[in-house]
Amino acid sequence: MPRVTIVVPAFNVAATLGDTLASLKAQTFQDFEVVIIDDGSTDQTRDVAQPFLTDRRFWYISQANRGLAGARNRGITEAKGELIGFCDADDMWHPDKLRHHVKHLDKNPNVGVSYSGSQFMDAAGRPLAIKQSPRLRNVTASHILKRNPIGNGSAPVIRRAVFDDIAYVHHASQSGFFYFDETFRQSEDIECWLRIALLTDWGFEGVRGALTLYRVAGDGLSAKTDRQLASWENVMRKLRPLHPEFFARHEPAARAYQMRYLARRAISSGDSAQARDYLARAWAQSKEPLWAEPIKSLVTILAAQIAGLLKLSAAAPKPPTKAPMPK
CATH class of the missing domain: 3.90.550.10 (Spore Coat Polysaccharide Biosynthesis Protein SpsA; Chain A)
Incomplete structure (x- = not known):
């Protein structure tokens, strides 16, 4: 065997x-x-x-x-x-x-x-x-x-x-x-x-x-963050009755970490607005990721802001090009 x-x-x-x-x-x-x-x-x-x-x-x-x-x-x-x-x-x-x-x-x-x-x-x-x-x-x-x-x-x-x-x-x-x-x-x-x-x-x-x-597949880092979140929530619903006290104590911080993870995936897909939304929802649940992993959290916050600024810059109307002066 x-x-x-x-x-x-x-x-x-x-x-x-x-x-x-x-x-x-x-x-x-x-x-x-x-x-x-x-x-x-x-x-x-x-x-x-x-x-x-x-x-x-x-x-x-x-x-x-x-x-x-x-x-x-x-x-x-x-x-x-x-x-x-x-x-x-x-x-x-x-x-x-x-x-x-x-x-x-x-x-x-x-x-x-x-x-x-x-x-x-x-x-x-x-x-x-x-x-x-x-x-x-x-x-x-x-x-x-x-x-x-x-x-x-x-x-x-x-x-x-x-x-x-x-x-x-x-x-x-x-x-x-x-x-x-x-x-x-x-x-x-x-x-x-x-x-x-x-x-x-x-x-x-x-x-x-x-x-x-x-x-990591071509869309692996960024695919369907809403579905990922829904699946994670299903896990919480299934397992919460096994140990209610455990989940009452740890689930808010776990949700904050999950939201931060999804924010990073949204950044990878170029959706800075969704990334900022995930981060806001994360900190509303728990601040633990901010003090437990400050560097990773700060990098995620900055990346979401920079991605948003770059997107705004790319979408801004370009100034008209001057016609060449006749010779």
């Missing part, structure tokens, strides 16, 4: 899947299997995966589309490893990522979720000048709610026992156990991490290094 199962959700990812699978095959820790869950693809995803299937550690499952959460759930159900990692089919792993996580979990039996920082890359796989360097130690549920140190779904390696502890059967589904909530098409990661933190005693802890290579 493999020590680790790496689940790769795949939906119309023919352009990037090959790089993802090659990065997994190149791991320095080799006691793993890779479960590719084709979630209803209509492109050449299967053809790209085919050469890797000659390696008996790689296997391919096709299913009707259930979304990212549904693909991960299927992968967890099929997994044979006692540790389960996830790598979305447009991301990659550093060659030493799995080795570091296995070592970390072996040394810390109370840690259920081991994660790393991330190096961002563009759609072509070129590194960007952006890294996520999250909090690594003494992580509590409030840290996850406010700042989500796990960062993205390709960052963690998680004990199978953690998923056993949060498994549930959804009343409207015949698909077996749920671990990620398939009713969410966004924010399914943070919902799952919060549920683990609130319902179990498993610890969250990170390892040093940007070991996850996270691809």
Whole structure:
């Protein structure tokens, strides 16, 4: 039986899947299997995966589309490893990522979720000048709610026992156990991490290094901030009854951090008015981001103001051009 199962959700990812699978095959820790869950693809995803299937550690499952959460759930159900990692089919792993996580979990039996920082890359796989360097130690549920140190779904390696502890059967589904909530098409990661933190005693802890290579799509930084906010609010509504006192204490600050995040995304998309609106709503909820992370907050405020001024300047009418004097 493999020590680790790496689940790769795949939906119309023919352009990037090959790089993802090659990065997994190149791991320095080799006691793993890779479960590719084709979630209803209509492109050449299967053809790209085919050469890797000659390696008996790689296997391919096709299913009707259930979304990212549904693909991960299927992968967890099929997994044979006692540790389960996830790598979305447009991301990659550093060659030493799995080795570091296995070592970390072996040394810390109370840690259920081991994660790393991330190096961002563009759609072509070129590194960007952006890294996520999250909090690594003494992580509590409030840290996850406010700042989500796990960062993205390709960052963690998680004990199978953690998923056993949060498994549930959804009343409207015949698909077996749920671990990620398939009713969410966004924010399914943070919902799952919060549920683990609130319902179990498993610890969250990170390892040093940007070991996850996270691809930012062309519209990834700026897409549909209103939908992102609505999805986050749905997570709050779902989980609030689990621990009302916890949410009463920490949700206002968490909402302020979320609004600041969305302001940064709005700036990236060139919508300075929306960015300023998000910031005003953030500070109305809580001033914590201002004193807890003053530099990041100040940079966001200045960027929103500068973007607004540049937009106004670009929209200002140009003075008429003088006609040339006749000779």
